[in-house]
Amino acid sequence: MRQIFVHDLRIIGRTAPSHASNFDVDQTTPLSYFVTRTLTEAAIYNDDVQLIILAHGYECQDSRGGGYGVQFCREDLQLDTIGQLTPLHGHIHGGIVLLSCAVAHIGQPGGRGDGNMLCSRIAQITGTCVTGSTMSQPYRWLGGSRLQKPFAVPHGWRGTVLTYGPSGAVDLVQKYPVR
Numbered sequence: 001m002r003q004i005f006v007h008d009l010r011i012i013g014r015t016a017p018s019h020a021s022n023f024d025v026d027q028t029t030p031l032s033y034f035v036t037r038t039l040t041e042a043a044i045y046n047d048d049v050q051l052i053i054l055a056h057g058y059e060c061q062d063s064r065g066g067g068y069g070v071q072f073c074r075e076d077l078q079l080d081t082i083g084q085l086t087p088l089h090g091h092i093h094g095g096i097v098l099l100s101c102a103v104a105h106i107g108q109p110g111g112r113g114d115g116n117m118l119c120s121r122i123a124q125i126t127g128t129c130v131t132g133s134t135m136s137q138p139y140r141w142l143g144g145s146r147l148q149k150p151f152a153v154p155h156g157w158r159g160t161v162l163t164y165g166p167s168g169a170v171d172l173v174q175k176y177p178v179r
Contacts (some may be wrong), residue, residue, distance in 0.1 A: 001045075001048050001049065001050055001093070002021060002044075002045040002048065002049050002050075003021070003049065003050045003051075003052055003054055003094075004021045004022075004023075004038060004041045004042065004049050004050070004051050004052065005021065005022045005023075005052045005054070006022075006024070006034065006038070006051070006053050006054070006055075007022070007023075007024050007025070007054045007055075008024075008025050008026060008053075008055035008071060008073070009024050009025070009026040009046055009074050010027065010052065010055070010056055010071055011054055011055060011056060012071045012160040016048065017097060019179075020042045021044075021049075023037055023072050025072065026073075027073075027074060027160055029074060029083075030073060030074050030075070030122050030155070031072075031073045031074065031075045031077075031081065032084065033073075033165070034037065034072075034073050035084065035085060035087050035088060036087075036122055037093075038051060038088060038091075039087060039088065039176070042092060043091075044168070045107065047090070047091045047092065047093050048093050048094065049092060049093065049094055050092070050094030050095055050096075050148045051092050051094075051096045051097070051098045052096075053070070053072060053096065053097070053098050053100070054069050054099045054100075054101070054174045055071055055072040055077075055098075055100050056070070056071040056100060056101065057069070057070055057071070057098075057100035057101035057102050057132075057137075058070070058071060058076075059102045059105075059151065061104065065160070067102060067104065067105040067106055067107040067113045067114055067115025067116070067134075068107060068115075069081075069103075069118060070098060070100045070103055071150030072100075076176055077103075077118075077122070077165045078118070079114075079121065082121055082122050082125055084117070084124065085122065085125050085126050086125055086126075087103070088126045088127075088128075089091060089125065089127040090127050091130045092126055092127075094128075094129065095128050095129035095130065095131060096122065096123075096126060096130045096131070096162075097130075097131045097132075098119070098122075098131065098132040099137065099138040100132065100133075100137070100163045101133070101135070101137050102115065102122060102133065102134060102135055102136055103115050103118065103119060103121045103132035103133065104116060104118075104132040104133060104160075104161075104162045105134040105135070105136045106126075106134075106151065108120060111134050114172075115132070116162075119132050119162065119164050120168035120169070120170075121168065122135075122164075122165050122169040123164040123165060123166055123168050124166065124167065124169070125133075126164055126166075127166050129163055129164060129165055129166065129171065130163070130164045130167060131161060131162070131163045131164075132161070132162060133157055133158065133159055133160065133162075133163075133179070134160045134162065135158050136158070136162065137158055138156070138158060155176070157174065157176040158176050158177070158178055159176060159178055160173065160174070160175055160176075161173075161174045161175075161176060161177070162174075
């Protein structure tokens with residue numbers, strides 16, 4: 001299985017896993033470009049791919065936590081934009097991993113800030129598993145200072161990580177130490 005690694009450049013640093021197909025997006029990239037490019041990359045491998053997205057998760061600094069979506073492409077990934085992922089349905093056989101802070105956190109159940117609903121709906125819309133954490137995720141900075149554009153490397157999961165099946169139900173709950 002091949003990995004497709006998509007890095008939103010608003011996470012400082014560069015990532016370049018040699019084992020994955022890689023492309024970058026930023027605040028000017030339309031979600032439609034991301035979808036089209038992902039479909040093109042997936043077709044090369046007969047859809048036998050896992051999609052990994054490295055982007056900031058929207059969190060509140062108060063007690064409400066995260067779950068407000070992902071700072072990804074121009075439109076972001078939020079409850080009102082994830083319908084644009086519909087063309088991916090059936091083309092990502094290995095699941096989607098959201099390397100984003102608190103993307104699955106339930107801040108306001110049933111409303112904006114409900115990361116559980118966000119991840120569940122992404123799984124349903126794309127027809128594949130979606131994995132995300134309920135907590136902030138740490139990164140290691142390799143190759144210099146942040147100003148020198150070092151490599152941003154996820155430092156392993158932290159907290160509760162949920163995997164949603166294609167039906168939208170939580171299929172797996174994993175707990176990782178908070179370091």
